[in-house]
Amino acid sequence: MMNRATGAAHTAHRDQYNAAAADARRTMTALTAHGGRTARPADPWVGRQLANLRAALLSGRGQMCPHIGTAPRVIHAAVWAPGRLVCPGCVSTLTPDPAEDATCDRCRRTADPIHPTVAQSGPLLLTFGLCGPCLTRTGRAAA
Numbered sequence: 633m634m635n636r637a638t639g640a641a642h643t644a645h646r647d648q649y650n651a652a653a654a655d656a657r658r659t660m661t662a663l664t665a666h667g668g669r670t671a672r673p674a675d676p677w678v679g680r681q682l683a684n685l686r687a688a689l690l691s692g693r694g695q696m697c698p699h700i701g702t703a704p705r706v707i708h709a710a711v712w713a714p715g716r717l718v719c720p721g722c723v724s725t726l727t728p729d730p731a732e733d734a735t736c737d738r739c740r741r742t743a744d745p746i747h748p749t750v751a752q753s754g755p756l757l758l759t760f761g762l763c764g765p766c767l768t769r770t771g772r773a774a775a
C-alpha cells in the first residue's frame with residue numbers, strides 16, 4: 633500500500649539509508665588506514681554471512697542493542713556473534729572471548745595470527761577474524 637505519505641517517508645528513509653551507508657564506508661576507510669583488512673563482499677562465504685545478517689535484521693530475530701531504532705544508521709555485527717547487531721557505541725560488546733579470538737571464523741581452525749577483517753553491505757559492517765590462508769581466499773590487502 634503506497635500513498636503519498638508513505639512515499640515521502642520512503643524517500644526520507646532512503647536518504648537516511650544512503651547517509652548510513654556513506655558512514656559505513658568512511659568507517660571502512662578508517663579501519664583500513666589502521667591496517668585492518670577488507671573482504672570482498674562478492675566472496676561466496678562473505679555473501680552468505682551478510683545474507684544471514686540481513687535476514688536476522690529484517691525478520692526481527694536479530695538481537696539488537698537498545699540504540700538501534702527504525703532509522704537506518706551504521707550497524708556493526710560479527711561472525712562470531714550470530715544475529716547480534718549493535719550501534720557504533722556498543723561495538724565493544726562484540727569483543728570475542730580469548731578462545732574465539734584465536735579461531736578463524738571461516739575454517740574454524742585456531743591460528744596465530746588471526747587477521748581482523750571487515751565486510752560492508754550498505755550500513756552494515758560485519759567483522760570477522762581470518763587465518764592467513766582464509767584471508768588470502770576472502771580478503772584483499774589493506775589499500
Ligand SMILES: [Zn+2]
Nearest residue numbers: 697699719722
Ligand atoms: Zn548501542
Ligand SMILES: [Zn+2]
Nearest residue numbers: 736739763766
Ligand atoms: Zn581459516
